Amino acid sequence: MTPFLRVEGVAAPLPIDNVDTDAMIPSRETQSVSRSGYGERLFAYWRYEAGTRVPRSDFVLNRPPFDRAVIILAGANYGCGSSREAAVWSHVQFGIRCVIAESYGAIFYNNCIRNGLLPVTLATESVAQIIDVVASSNGTALVAVDLEAETVATEGRTYGFSMKAHDRDMLLTGADEIALTLKRRDEIDAFRAKDRVDRPWIYHRPR
Numbered sequence: 546m547t548p549f550l551r552v553e554g555v556a557a558p559l560p561i562d563n564v565d566t567d568a569m570i571p572s573r574e575t576q577s578v579s580r581s582g583y584g585e586r587l588f589a590y591w592r593y594e595a596g597t598r599v600p601r602s603d604f605v606l607n608r609p610p611f612d613r614a615v616i617i618l619a620g621a622n623y624g625c626g627s628s629r630e631a632a633v634w635s636h637v638q639f640g641i642r643c644v645i646a647e648s649y650g651a652i653f654y655n656n657c658i659r660n661g662l663l664p665v666t667l668a669t670e671s672v673a674q675i676i677d678v679v680a681s682s683n684g685t686a687l688v689a690v691d692l693e694a695e696t697v698a699t700e701g702r703t704y705g706f707s708m709k710a711h712d713r714d715m716l717l718t719g720a721d722e723i724a725l726t727l728k729r730r731d732e733i734d735a736f737r738a739k740d741r742v743d744r745p746w747i748y749h750r751p752r
Contacts, residue, residue, distance in 0.1 A: 546661035548719035552642040553689035556699075557605050557614035558676045564619065565626030566653060570635045583631055584638035606639075610684040618676050618688075619646035621669070624653025633660045643690045645697060647672055658712045659721060663692060671697075671704045678702070692716060 574586040591604050600607040606614065617636070623646040624632060633656045636644070643663040657664040667675075678686050678700050688699045692713065697704045714725060726733075741748050 549716040554615035556616035556688040557611040562620035566632035569632040583635040587635035621647040625650035
């Protein structure tokens with residue numbers, strides 16, 4: 546996946562609690578063996594008139610400049626519901642690199658980490674302040690998220706956030722669990738060499 550270091554751009558306010566993965570990517574939109582083409586399906590029930598691909602003008606991601614959003618400002622428990630990974634694919638393929646919310650569905654959060662989508666957790670008041678700034682500027686106030694510094698900044702205000710070191714490293718390096726493990730290849734090889742001496746029977750292959 547693409548490493549995440551920093552993103553700055555338009556942030557779309559979606560201050561709705563308990564947005565579930567079926568709203569993000571309805572089941573009818575997942576009938577494909579391909580992992581591509583999900584960007585246009587993000588929030589399909591909300592973005593389009595029923596049964597069509599005619600955009601609804603009242604949905605935030607259909608209105609300029611929010612149709613170019615790279616960040617979503619969300620409500621609490623964002624991504625609750627089912628475990629469908631396509632919910633994250635649809636965000637990334639739309640162009641969303643980061644979500645800022647008070648809390649997340651646990652499986653959705655983990656899927657974000659493994660697919661290059663940064664889930665930033667901030668206090669409810671902080672998210673509301675950023676939404677107010679963005680809304681009052683009609684989307685022209687850009688939001689910057691720096692994962693190395695663990696900060697969110699907009700219009701002179703800066704908010705700090707934190708995440709588990711393992712999750713942060715995966716995003717910063719664009720590496721999955723296997724790739725991170727293989728960075729310790731020397732330690733793994735040293736352990737196996739010693740273990741082969743200590744427990745040779747483990748490595749014996751009968752003929």
